[in-house]
Amino acid sequence: MTRPPAHRAAAPSGVLVLAATPIGDPRDAAPRLAEELRGAQVVAAEDTRRLHRLCQALHVRPAGAVVSYHEHNEASRTADLLERLLAGDRVVVVTDAGMPSVSDPGYRLVAAAADAGVRVTCVPGPSAVLMALAVSALPVDRFCFEGFLPRKAGERARHLAELADERRTMVFFEAPHRLGTTLAAMRGAFGDERRAAVCRELTKTYEEVVRAPLAELVTWAEQGEVRGEITVVVEGGAARPADPEAALQLVLDRVARGERLKDACAAVAEQTGAPKKGLYDAAVRARHTAAGS
Incomplete structure (x- = not known):
């Protein structure tokens, strides 16, 4: 006797969309970004005011609900957004710049959605990490992204010491008021001659890329206040002679x-x-x- 096929629960019909936003120039927005913002049932934004300005630049008005989703409410709001996804909604997550979940809110929701069987996709777009690598004039065949370094001096020094023998090109984010301290710590961990690039205000009016050994970059940073969004690219270490x-x-x-x-x-x-x-x-x-x- 033929047995009926085992019952399989239908996958949730909702879709989570991670939408990359411009890192500076709104003209860099992917055409799909406007479509997703216009058609989603929920738009979860790191900063709703910035989202409003972006929507004005793109000439789009979200038809669905707009909610805040940032580092201070990410843990609590993830459950609400997952509930909307399980109910069949299309939820778009945007951050202030770049791809959500990359040093920005989004990871918790991606993990929860994946565990629940919800489809997760993204709208590709601008990336400070890739742009900084491309313009750094440093090797890009192999690289690693380290995000923001620890703020405390001891923890920062230990983290950089662990990276001293890293042979891949390294990419870091940093706040402008900590740049001088960070470059000095990198100089201490990697040496005076390690090549690096400080990429500032990428795609914006005052875009600047300063390429030099770390010792020179420390001096440059001490000469005046550095402003704007900062990405630092550091050359990987040379292979040490093997025993x-x-x-x-x-x-x-x-x-x-x-x-x-x-x-x-x-x-x-x-x-x-x-x-x-x-x-x-x-x-x-x-x-x-x-x-x-």
Whole structure:
């Protein structure tokens, strides 16, 4: 006898839309942004006044409810927004600039919506992180985003110390009144000659990109008040000379755990900066020596 198919609960029909907003020039807004603001049942904005000004620039009026959604009410308001999503509403989240959830409100709601099976999508758009990388003149093939550093000096110093050997280009956000202190801390952790770029007021009237070693940037920041939205891009550290014996041991340990010799050599070479062929040859000799003893 054929059994009926097991009942499967229908997925919620609501949609959560993370909508990127311009980081300065409203002309950078994606055409879809106006459509989403116009058609959503709920628009959750980090700052409703800024949203109002953006809507005026885009010549759009949200048809649905507009609610505040910022760092001070994100935890409590997430439940309300999730309830609207589960009821079938289209909820658009916008922050003051850039993509929601990237150093801005949104992460909690994304996580809650995903756990509840709600569809999550986004309207792509301007990004201070990517723009700063692009104009920094630093390597962009590999990078990491570190957001805002801790405000307390000790915590900031410890965090930067952990990044001293980071080989990828690093991107940070910083408030203008803390920029000089942050650059000095970076200089202490990374050295005078580490290259960096301070990107200020990107896409705005007074856009400025200052590229120099950290020691020079510290001096530049001390010469006067720096204003506006700040993104700092810092060159990754150079690979330190590897200890040949320690690197070889890492390879042998990986092989002992079942990894192929070729793959183990490639991984350790990437990790330590040791030459891959040298590691391979040394590992072969070590295995032959062990087999003959």
